[in-house]
Amino acid sequence: xxxxxxxxxxxxxxxxxxxxxxxxxxxxxxxxxxxxxxxxxxxxxxxxxxxxxxxxxxxxxxxxxxxxxxxxxxxxxxxxxxxxxxxxxxxxxxxxxxxxxxxxxxxxxxxxxxxxxxxxxxxxxxxxxxxxxxxxxxxxxxxxxxxxxxxxxxxxxxxxxxxxxxxxxxxxxxxxxxxxxxxxxxxxxxxxxxxxxxxxxxxxxxxxxxxxxxxxxxxxxxxxxxxxxxxxxxxxxxxxxxxxxxxxxxxxxxxxxxxxxxxxxxxxxxxxxxxxxxxxxxxxxxxxxxxxxxxxxxxxxxxxxxxxxxxxxxxxxxxxxxxxxxxxx
Numbered sequence: 001x002x003x004x005x006x007x008x009x010x011x012x013x014x015x016x017x018x019x020x021x022x023x024x025x026x027x028x029x030x031x032x033x034x035x036x037x038x039x040x041x042x043x044x045x046x047x048x049x050x051x052x053x054x055x056x057x058x059x060x061x062x063x064x065x066x067x068x069x070x071x072x073x074x075x076x077x078x079x080x081x082x083x084x085x086x087x088x089x090x091x092x093x094x095x096x097x098x099x100x101x102x103x104x105x106x107x108x109x110x111x112x113x114x115x116x117x118x119x120x121x122x123x124x125x126x127x128x129x130x131x132x133x134x135x136x137x138x139x140x141x142x143x144x145x146x147x148x149x150x151x152x153x154x155x156x157x158x159x160x161x162x163x164x165x166x167x168x169x170x171x172x173x174x175x176x177x178x179x180x181x182x183x184x185x186x187x188x189x190x191x192x193x194x195x196x197x198x199x200x201x202x203x204x205x206x207x208x209x210x211x212x213x214x215x216x217x218x219x220x221x222x223x224x225x226x227x228x229x230x231x232x233x234x235x236x237x238x239x240x241x242x243x244x245x246x247x248x249x250x251x252x253x254x255x256x257x258x259x260x261x262x263x264x265x266x267x268x269x270x271x272x273x274x275x276x277x278x279x280x281x282x283x284x285x286x287x288x289x290x291x292x293x294x295x296x297x298x299x300x301x302x303x304x305x306x307x308x309x310x311x312x313x314x315x316x317x318x319x320x321x322x323x324x325x326x327x328x329x
């Protein structure tokens with residue numbers, strides 16, 4: 001399936017993800033869960049960051065994201081380790097889960113099949129299976145919903161997430177023409193510059209998703225940062241900035257008083273170096289709706305930019321070559 005159709009399916013995937021969650025029942029751990037580790041890479045891993053930010057104020061335990069082969073030293077039998085690998089064959093995730101097994105952690109998997117499903121079945125771990133066969137970055141809706149389901153079923157967070165997901169789907173469907181207009185404008189803005197994405201801390205997952213999508217779909221280099229952290233380092237680096245860079249600010253409307261002041265000051269500084277500054281606005285009543293609306297705009301913009309640059313948004317040959325190299329060693 002072409003990337004256009006896969007992005008078009010995003011809102012339907014939200015509905016399908018909700019349907020899958022209704023039949024996914026997770027065993028309760030016998031031991032107390034003191035912390036959660038989400039292991040996942042790339043398009044499979046970004047859901048963990050988004051969900052941890054959405055649940056931030058209601059979490060009863062700390063959440064750590066692992067994007068490596070190794071687990072933190074604190075992981076134990078009191079740790080819930082969630083392995084998220086769309087293909088089920090992600091090398092880093094599988095190796096980390098083997099270590100989690102050795103430490104007797106409580107393990108749950110999310111995948112479309114592959115070795116992760118086999119690992120979970122062999123060890124009697126719960127594993128939610130989602131539809132497979134597409135690039136992992138197009139399956140975000142499935143992973144975020146299953147992660148939300150795990151956290152709330154196990155009593156690790158209290159949040160009404162199903163209604164915001166449904167509302168986000170309806171909003172995206174209702175605004176699809178406006179979303180395409182905004183996405184085309186954003187793609188046009190970024191066509192002649194290097195993208196730089198800025199957000200507030202609660203939307204860093206959205207900024208990273210943007211970076212990932214423009215990397216893979218549009219085949220362009222870009223970076224992201226958050227305010228206020230960038231005010232302590234990168235703001236100075238803009239002394240060497242220029243209009244080579246195009247700044248996209250995720251204007252979520254809920255930055256907070258002090259960060260609003262910081263953002264305005266930052267934009268004043270940046271405007272002395274580049275006139276390419278784009279405020280990307282969103283819609284929605286809460287962080288889940290706003291994030292998903294942002295993500296849909298970004299996904300479409302990365303596709304429109306791939307069209308402008310005449311590149312194949314599906315192609316990831318260099319990553320496949322790396323995997324083949326690793327598998328031969």
